[in-house]
Amino acid sequence: MIARAALLCVATWAACAGAQYPALKSKVEAIEVTPRVYYVQGAAGAATAANEGFNSNAGFVATGKGIVVIDALGSPTLAEELIAEIRRVTTQPIRHVIVTHYHADHIYGLQAFKAVGATVIAYASGRDYINSDTARLRLEASRQELFPWIDEKTQVVAADRWLDQEETTLRVGTFDFRIRHVGPAHTPEDLVVFLPKRGLLFAGDLAFQGRIPFVGQSDSGQWIESLNRLIDFKAQVVITGHGPPSTDAVADLTLTRDYLVHLRQTMGSAARDLEPFDEAYARADWSRFERMPLFRAVNRMNAYNTYLLMEQQAPK
Helix, strand or coil: CHHHHHHHHHHHHHHHHCCCCCCCCCCCCCEEEECCEEEECCCCCCCCCCCCCCCCCEEEEECCCCEEEECCCCCHHHHHHHHHHHHHHCCCCEEEEECCCCCHHHHCCHHHHHHCCCEEEEECCHHHHHCCHHHHHHHHHHHHHCCCCCCCCCCCCCCCEEECCCEEEEEECCEEEEEEECCCCCCCCCEEEEECCCCEEEEECCCCCCCCCCCCCCCHHHHHHHHHHHHHCCCCEEEECCCCCECCHHHHHHHHHHHHHHHHHHHHHHHHCCCCHHHHHHHCCCCCCCCCCCHHHHHHHHHHHHHHHHHHHCCC
């Protein structure tokens, strides 16, 4: 069962990579979103060799007592470019990297941060991923699809510190980092990082700004509950896992939540009524979401995965 799920994950990722996006030379550029808090923004669409695997976001905070990084980008080379950007901004040492979740486009850069002495922090259920067939197959596929940016030297790096509490506060310099486990949702190990003094939330791939999320094999019901908890932060700015920051956090979080609710309602009723997926998909009303980026690339897969999930959860 694990192997089948892993193969489905790889197939889904490959299909997303086939979406039509212009080739983009990567440019990792630190943008200050609030004082001493920065992020870098990847290209729209999937990670490809053309964009050097740069399709995700990462961030860092210059605390005065060292740098705290959130996510590590999708290749060692990209991480090295991010480290160079950090060095351009400050000479403070890089002390920590907080991993929001163990998806390839957020963690293949970890080995570059380990090389400069950073401590990697992640949630404990990430251990299951790094030892899984999914991780092995994803890395094998990436070495082919994203060569030379991902090659035989690229490894999946384990955390130095595995968190197991719902919320942990990390204090570095004058900053408190509220690290909250909100999975299982997009992944079992989902973490978000909130900076209370800045009203800023690093949300990983739980939140998207004006685009369709990639659902994969996630627990969409729990994801909806997690989004409700993110709304409760009342953040002024949300740094998403992909795309530009959200400065209308409640609206963007609500849109993602409503999309997931719509998937579950439409596919759930079809599964309960034993309606074939193709008929249910054609009958569903997608008008609210069909003009959003990535709709054509991932919506059908999102709906199909939700249909299978709702089949499993339907009363016997």
